[in-house]
Amino acid sequence: MHSNFLKYFDEVARQGSIRKAASILNVSSTTVNRKILDVESQLGTPLFDRTPEGVALTSVGTILLEHCRKTLYDFERAKIMMDDLRDMRTGHLQLSTIDSVAYGILPDALRQFSRKFPDISFSVTTAQPDVIMQSVAAGEIDVAISFLMDLHPDVRVVNEKSAPFGIIIRPDHPLAGRPNVRLVDVAGNRFVRTTDARGGNSYLDHRVANVANKLKTHVYSNNLFVAKEMILAGHGVGIYTKIGFLDEIRAGKLCFVPLLEDGLSDIRVATLVSASSGLGPVKHHICKVIGDLLTDLRLDS
Known part of the structure; x- marks a missing residue:
């Protein structure tokens, strides 16, 4: 009308x-x-x-x-x-993300965003998913990228992408090239595993609590860069989503094999904002950039 x-x-x-x-x-x-x-x-x-x-x-x-x-x-x-x-000329965005996204798509997202908003500055922190969820709900974070788990009623999901866990291995590993594996297939390997920087269990441990304590771990680290270097050096098998290892996988230095395991194959990564703060032009654009990058990725194989 x-x-x-x-x-x-x-x-x-x-x-x-x-x-x-x-x-x-x-x-x-x-x-x-x-x-x-x-x-x-x-x-x-x-x-x-x-x-x-x-x-x-x-x-x-x-x-x-x-x-x-x-x-x-x-x-x-x-x-x-x-x-x-x-x-819009100037401003500041407070971002929070899980470690793997900080090494994966976030740098590309910020580069693309800055072409349109060159004078917007950023603060970027990494944290565990539960901390990120609480920070977004409290309005302390403008935009976050994290695992979609226990969604807080004060948090809004802008976009999301399937990002199942799998094993990260070198191309010369016997399991490289398999379409998928189960934890029982890799139980005899030494593992490189993530620890919570607060001293607690990692997100992976919470998802597979009945299996995690049976894994033979060679390296624990709360830093993805260290974990990545250990896997590249042949010190163990990693269990991660693909998103933090994209460059190494594209370069043929590492391989990703999906895990067929309850609690690990249904993981999703999401862009999150506070449900009460609204989605203005700046936040809308950074969320769109992140969403477009996620859409272009194949994270389940």
Whole structure:
């Protein structure tokens, strides 16, 4: 429907009078009335009951008014966002992510984002998924990328991607080239494993608590770079998502083999924001960049 009709219809409903609405809108009563009559004719039903005292919404008019006001609100909000986008010159984004994303797609995302917003600065921290979720819910973080687990009611998922765990091995490992494996297939290997920097169990340990303590671990580290170097040097097999090893896998230095294991094959990585803070132009753009990069990745094989 024409935007003029939406404005006319909304104002007539507010005033209960075509004449009063026309005066506020600075148009003639005839113009307002004709526009409403045209739409009533198209719909085949009246939107207002006309009385000597003015007009009152019919049941159909009440339904249409809800649509009308939502459309006007969304349009005004879109205009504000576009104005914000045009006026945006400086600002700061607080980002938090799991370690693997910091080594994977985040640098590319920031490079792409900075081409459009060169004067926006960043703070980037890495943390465990539970800490990230709480920080986003509390409004301490603008945008986060983390495993999608135990979603907090105050956190909104903007986009997500399947990112199952698998083994990370060198190309000369006997299991390289397998379409998938189970933990029992690799139980005899030495492992390179992640520890929580706080001294607790890692995300992997929580997902496979009944198996994790049986793995023969050669190297523990809370730093993905160290873990990666140990795997490259042949000191063990890693159990990670593919996202933190993309460069090495593309270069043929490492291989990823998906794990067919309950709790490890259904993992998803998501872009998260506070449900209460809204998604302005800057956050919307960084989330879109991250989402596009995730979409282009094949993380399950």
